[in-house]
Amino acid sequence: xxxxxxxxxxxxxxxxxxxxxxxxxxxxxxxxxxxxxxxxxxxxxxxxxxxxxxxxxxxxxxxxxxxxxxxxxxxxxxxxxxxxxxxxxxxxxxxxxxxxxxxxxxxxxxxxxxxxxxxxxxxxxxxxxxxxxxxxxxxxxxxxxxxxxxxxxxxxxxxxxxxxxxxxxxxxxxxxxxxxxxxxxxxxxxxxxxxxxxxxxxxxxxxxxxxxxxxxxxxxxxxxxxxxxxxxxxxxxxxxxxxxxxxxxxxxxxxxxxxxxxxxxxxxxxxxxxxxxxxxxxxxxxxxxxxxxxxxxxxxxxxxxxxxxxxxxxxxxxxxxxxxxxxxxxxxxxxxxxxxxxxxxxxxxxxxxxxxxxxxxxxxxxxxxxxxxxxxxxxxxxxxxxxxxxxxxxxxxxxxxxxxxxxxxxxxxxxxxxxxxxxxxxxxxxxxxxxxxxxxxxxxxxxxxxxxxxxxxxxxxxxxxxxxxxxxxxxxxxxxxxxxxxxxxxxxxxxxxxxxxxxxxxxxxxxxxxxxxxxxxxxxxxxxxxxxxxxxxxxxxxxxxxxxxxxxxxxxxxxxxxxxxxxxxxxx
Amino acid sequence: xxxxxxxxxxxxxxxxxxxxxxxxxxxxxxxxxxxxxxxxxxxxxxxxxxxxxxxxxxxxxxxxxxxxxxxxxxxxxxxxxxxxxxxxxxxxxxxxxxxxxxxxxxxxxxxxxxxxxxxxxxxxxxxxxxxxxxxxxxxxxxxxxxxxxxxxxxxxxxxxxxxxxxxxxxxxxxxxxxxxxxxxxxxxxxxxxxxxxxxxxxxxxxxxxxxxxxxxxxxxxxxxxxxxxxxxxxxxxxxxxxxxxxxxxxxxxxxxxxxxxxxxxxxxxxxxxxxxxxxxxxxxxxx
Numbered sequence: 001x002x003x004x005x006x007x008x009x010x011x012x013x014x015x016x017x018x019x020x021x022x023x024x025x026x027x028x029x030x031x032x033x034x035x036x037x038x039x040x041x042x043x044x045x046x047x048x049x050x051x052x053x054x055x056x057x058x059x060x061x062x063x064x065x066x067x068x069x070x071x072x073x074x075x076x077x078x079x080x081x082x083x084x085x086x087x088x089x090x091x092x093x094x095x096x097x098x099x100x101x102x103x104x105x106x107x108x109x110x111x112x113x114x115x116x117x118x119x120x121x122x123x124x125x126x127x128x129x130x131x132x133x134x135x136x137x138x139x140x141x142x143x144x145x146x147x148x149x150x151x152x153x154x155x156x157x158x159x160x161x162x163x164x165x166x167x168x169x170x171x172x173x174x175x176x177x178x179x180x181x182x183x184x185x186x187x188x189x190x191x192x193x194x195x196x197x198x199x200x201x202x203x204x205x206x207x208x209x210x211x212x213x214x215x216x217x218x219x220x221x222x223x224x225x226x227x228x229x230x231x232x233x234x235x236x237x238x239x240x241x242x243x244x245x246x247x248x249x250x251x252x253x254x255x256x257x258x259x260x261x262x263x264x265x266x267x268x269x270x271x272x273x274x275x276x277x278x279x280x281x282x283x284x285x286x287x288x289x290x291x292x293x294x295x296x297x298x299x300x301x302x303x304x305x306x307x308x309x310x311x312x313x314x315x316x317x318x319x320x321x322x323x324x325x326x327x328x329x330x331x332x333x334x335x336x337x338x339x340x341x342x343x344x345x346x347x348x349x350x351x352x353x354x355x356x357x358x359x360x361x362x363x364x365x366x367x368x369x370x371x372x373x374x375x376x377x378x379x380x381x382x383x384x385x386x387x388x389x390x391x392x393x394x395x396x397x398x399x400x401x402x403x404x405x406x407x408x409x410x411x412x413x414x415x416x417x418x419x420x421x422x423x424x425x426x427x428x429x430x431x432x433x434x435x436x437x438x439x440x441x442x443x444x445x446x447x448x449x450x451x452x453x454x455x456x457x458x459x460x461x462x463x464x465x466x467x468x469x470x471x472x473x474x475x476x477x478x479x480x481x482x483x484x485x486x487x488x489x490x491x492x493x494x495x496x497x498x499x500x501x502x503x504x505x506x507x508x509x510x511x512x513x514x515x516x517x518x519x520x521x522x523x524x525x526x527x528x529x530x531x532x533x534x535x536x537x538x539x540x541x542x543x544x545x546x547x548x549x550x551x552x553x554x555x556x557x558x559x560x561x562x563x564x565x566x567x568x569x570x571x572x
Numbered sequence: 573x574x575x576x577x578x579x580x581x582x583x584x585x586x587x588x589x590x591x592x593x594x595x596x597x598x599x600x601x602x603x604x605x606x607x608x609x610x611x612x613x614x615x616x617x618x619x620x621x622x623x624x625x626x627x628x629x630x631x632x633x634x635x636x637x638x639x640x641x642x643x644x645x646x647x648x649x650x651x652x653x654x655x656x657x658x659x660x661x662x663x664x665x666x667x668x669x670x671x672x673x674x675x676x677x678x679x680x681x682x683x684x685x686x687x688x689x690x691x692x693x694x695x696x697x698x699x700x701x702x703x704x705x706x707x708x709x710x711x712x713x714x715x716x717x718x719x720x721x722x723x724x725x726x727x728x729x730x731x732x733x734x735x736x737x738x739x740x741x742x743x744x745x746x747x748x749x750x751x752x753x754x755x756x757x758x759x760x761x762x763x764x765x766x767x768x769x770x771x772x773x774x775x776x777x778x779x780x781x782x783x784x785x786x787x788x789x790x791x792x793x794x795x796x797x798x799x800x801x802x803x804x805x806x807x808x809x810x811x812x813x814x815x816x817x818x819x820x821x822x823x824x825x826x827x828x829x830x831x832x833x834x835x836x837x838x839x840x841x842x843x844x845x846x847x848x849x850x851x852x853x854x855x856x857x858x859x
Contacts, residue, residue, distance in 0.1 A: 292691065293711060296711055513822070520817075
């Protein structure tokens with residue numbers, strides 16, 4: 001009975017469909033085919049989608065999986081921003097976030113060949129592409145004006161080796177490039193009280209930096225301070241192995257540094273720069289200034305130590321220490337005396353020359369979002385992305401709603417009032433949707449500007465940054481004669497390949513194996529070298545070199561050089 | 573009645589063996605079986621040629637051996653001691669406390685362990701320093717050759733109570749009249765344990781031993797993964813971690829499968845030999 005009913009409804013729909021299609025013959029090209037019974041339903045749906053462009057769309061829910069943990073699962077239309085987008089497009093996404101291990105989760109998708117409609121595979125991008133999990137997005141980018149506007153200039157970089165586009169990256173700069181006034185990238189950090197006590201010296205070289213730390217610790221013997229700490233836990237080990245690159249005045253290209261003139265990629269893990277860095281740590285350790293537990297602590301213990309007020313200095317990337325730094329800053333906002341413990345970033349190099357800690361405008365090719373082969377209606381999804389990339393919607397997703405979460409002054413500059421800033425706390429960000437649309441959707445790069453010159457990201461708008469500063473912040477910046485933290489650092493040189501770590505490597509390729517093995521060797525030997533007594537330093541270093549020498553480093557460098565030359569050629 | 577079970581067994585235990593074929597291919601996910609490239613023993617050769625493989629195998633065997641011996645000895649000792657207790661409340665209390673840690677996940681347990689061993693206020697270091705046995709805190713997790721010991725101790729702490737349950741159950745099966753008779757003959761407490769309790773436990777001990785020998789390459793990977801770091805890598809990395817690092821996270825499923833087959837074959841041999849030995853000595857056995 002029920003079966004009959006559905007059958008007859010279907011038939012009736014098909015008939016009405018073909019009737020409408022028949023009437024609109026003049027506009028509908030698909031109808032030029034001789035009409036037989038089989039083509040009737042097809043033409044019906046074709047005419048239905050033609051109608052959709054005028055009428056309000058049916059509501060539809062797609063699934064969205066994000067391979068980055070840390071947010072609560074939610075429907076986009078339960079947030080203010082998501083609701084507004086649903087009103088415009090009729091599309092809702094059921095967002096799911098990673099719990100557990102990324103590779104396991106992605107592996108399950110691949111093995112079953114069943115994916116969510118939209119997938120943000122984070123580090124597992126190559127696996128999904130290899131398994132044929134993503135559809136080619138190139139035709140859609142041609143079709144939709146906003147997609148074309150945002151991605152058009154980057155199409156060459158987005159195209160994979162088989163000529164298709166599988167990934168919409170999150171890093172396409174639209175408009176001008178606004179530098180981040182904060183330091184979210186690498187820096188040598190030091191407690192503010194250290195600078196205060198030393199009379200705000202200009203610290204440029206590694207020796208000066210360690211001298212500063214040493215003097216402070218020696219003067220405050222009774223406080224049981226830790227001079228220097230490094231982060232080594234699991235994949236975050238690069239916080240300990242990357243400094244030689246930065247100390248030579250290069251930005252974070254990963255395992256290689258790239259010569260600006262010859263564009264040769266060279267690894268540095270076995271060079272004198274690394275030796276010099278480890279020797280410094282070894283000396284610190286011998287003086288009792290280095291925290292030996294650096295090599296056994298996990299990430300949580302590390303963050304806890306940074307928040308404990310006991311650690312004088314360390315090297316790390318701003319985004320990794322956010323939790324600790326925000327805690328310290330919040331405390332300093334309530335009680336200015338606590339400002340002493342907030343960390344201040346310094347651009348330190350071996351020789352005090354030009355630093356390159358700040359990210360140049362870059363293009364991360366191996367992170368992004370794709371539409372999968374399981375997607376029910378890719379066109380509808382891409383139409384949603386197109387709407388999302390409209391300038392108005394980009395303003396909404398980062399600034400919010402005028403009068404509620406931001407204001408515009410008579411010169412057209414966006415800003416936030418004190419009340420708005422206090423209102424936008426974590427709970428609000430979640431409810432409003434800032435948190436969900438912060439990243440991991442087709443978007444302008446955070447460093448982009450809007451057509452009217454305002455910064456896309458509120459935190460990058462100088463007015464907002466200034467308002468967020470405490471008196472103490474202004475005081476210390478004033479001592480160095482700068483307005484923002486990033487002004488402490490040299491402006492970045494353009495590097496079209498940047499970041500080199502973002503160049504995709506094939507699964508199980510020699511490059512990937514080199515990286516895995518190199519990680520293993522450095523993780524094993526660096527602790528030995530640093531913690532050795534100074535007279536054993538040289539022999540430990542030689543033992544490491546011997547082990548490191550077994551890797552095909554030349555092949556790895558050659559591959560990277562070719563990739564970088566390829567990128568440069570493609571831009572010519 | 574057993575037919576549905578047979579179907580279940582077939583589907584979930586035998587059909588997956590089909591997956592072993594990927595060890596002989598350069599496996600690419602989502603491609604059909606006929607599109608895969610067959611490479612024979614290549615991945616097995618790669619496995620055995622890898623320097624790290626034998627180090628990893630040594631660690632696995634060592635850690636399993638330690639766990640096996642320590643696990644048996646401590647569980648049997650605790651079970652016997654509990655059995656000798658006459659005070660029911662105290663007995664239950666000890667039992668409950670000792671099997672509590674079994675229910676803590678390794679993630680939490682590893683945090684507890686690394687906090688206890690921390691050089692920065694960890695209780696072990698504090699205690700040793702207070703007793704004057706050491707001058708400076710020791711980086712327990714940073715010294716490779718301490719790792720096996722730390723792992724063995726952690727496993728005992730976590731599982732000893734749980735493991736006693738089966739022995740306590742076995743002890744209740746021993747006829748009390750034997751104890752009475754022994755007492756009449758003038759056997760003391762230790763004589764009774766030696767001549768009645770232990771022989772009563774023997775079949776259970778042997779069966780469990782056989783089963784555990786079969787699992788000797790399965791040290792589990794959670795404690796090693798969670799407590800391991802660069803400094804103790806040489807002693808902490810076991811087969812499962814090796815597979816995780818070189819197989820699964822690099823998308824080399826074929827190598828992972830090859831290592832899995834290797835494990836199965838070794839386990840199979842060990843299980844059959846243990847069972848065969850038990851049979852020869854006329855003891856209780858698995859099959």
